[in-house]
Amino acid sequence: MPKLRFRIASIAIFACAALPVWHAVFASLPSGHLSFHSLDIGQGDATFIETPRHHQILIDGGPDQSVLSELGAVMPFYDKTIDLIVLTHPQEDHMFGLIPVLERYHVGAVLMTGVNYQTSTYAEFKKVIAEKNIPLYRAHAGQNIRFNDGVALDILYPFDNLEGKDFAGDVNDTSVASRITFGGKKFLVMGDAGMLEETNLVNSEEDLDIDVLKVSHHGSRTSTSRLFLENTTPSIAVISVGARNRYGHPTKETLDRLDGISVYRTDKNGRVEITTDGIELKTVSER
Numbered sequence: 001m002p003k004l005r006f007r008i009a010s011i012a013i014f015a016c017a018a019l020p021v022w023h024a025v026f027a028s029l030p031s032g033h034l035s036f037h038s039l040d041i042g043q044g045d046a047t048f049i050e051t052p053r054h055h056q057i058l059i060d061g062g063p064d065q066s067v068l069s070e071l072g073a074v075m076p077f078y079d080k081t082i083d084l085i086v087l088t089h090p091q092e093d094h095m096f097g098l099i100p101v102l103e104r105y106h107v108g109a110v111l112m113t114g115v116n117y118q119t120s121t122y123a124e125f126k127k128v129i130a131e132k133n134i135p136l137y138r139a140h141a142g143q144n145i146r147f148n149d150g151v152a153l154d155i156l157y158p159f160d161n162l163e164g165k166d167f168a169g170d171v172n173d174t175s176v177a178s179r180i181t182f183g184g185k186k187f188l189v190m191g192d193a194g195m196l197e198e199t200n201l202v203n204s205e206e207d208l209d210i211d212v213l214k215v216s217h218h219g220s221r222t223s224t225s226r227l228f229l230e231n232t233t234p235s236i237a238v239i240s241v242g243a244r245n246r247y248g249h250p251t252k253e254t255l256d257r258l259d260g261i262s263v264y265r266t267d268k269n270g271r272v273e274i275t276t277d278g279i280e281l282k283t284v285s286e287r
Contacts, residue, residue, distance in 0.1 A: 043242030061097030088191025183278015219250020
């Protein structure tokens with residue numbers, strides 16, 4: 001992997017029982033906090049995460065170039081490096097904005113499933129990765145990314161390697177599910193996963209107990225089941241959604257299921273930032 005803004009002292013990928021563990025050691029002044037930003041990019045999804053030592057992760061990029069101005073708001077103006085981009089699944093509202101990010105930023109690596117999906121945007125996304133010679137990793141359950149500041153990113157789904165494979169069902173149910181842990185606090189990002197993927201995760205006996213849930217599929221009625229909420233027990237839920245969108249997201253059914261949980265919505269609250277020192281959570285929104 002190429003040198004990044006933080007001067008990587010070392011990075012190694014190890015295979016253990018066929019499940020790689022990624023170790024990254026960086027040098028920078030730590031902040032002591034992890035920050036989790038749900039970016040306000042309209043009817044789509046983009047999440048920016050910065051670890052205490054300022055390692056930066058972008059999960060999805062939204063439906064247009066709005067992500068560029070949002071990144072400009074949460075990153076220093078001189079910072080044009082993103083350590084890791086994760087594409088949860090290859091639909092336009094999660095992927096399109098990643099193309100200008102790849103073109104304008106130095107990206108350390110890209111993680112995605114590689115599932116077959118025939119669109120011109122997906123083809124262009126893969127083309128830019130290849131042209132810029134960005135290291136590409138295939139996402140599947142069991143991958144663990146460990147930073148030397150105590151942050152862990154674990155891939156919980158998909159269970160199988162989907163690279164180059166056709167998916168017979170809804171491509172939303174190939175979404176990369178990732179859990180970010182710092183200290184005693186856990187965040188779960190689900191892409192557009194539907195109830196099928198949620199049920200598969202529950203049945204996997206993975207420890208799903210978390211503190212913050214990035215609500216799947218913009219609050220669609222076909223996601224965020226009661227079973228899933230009973231097993232994840234989040235205290236905070238964040239919905240990335242466009243104002244007055246034509247899909248009616250988030251639906252009343254989903255909001256009813258989230259009753260009793262602190263809910264933030266980008267259409268009403270704008271950009272949402274959640275910070276943690278590993279012990280407590282603090283939430284700030286634009287409005």
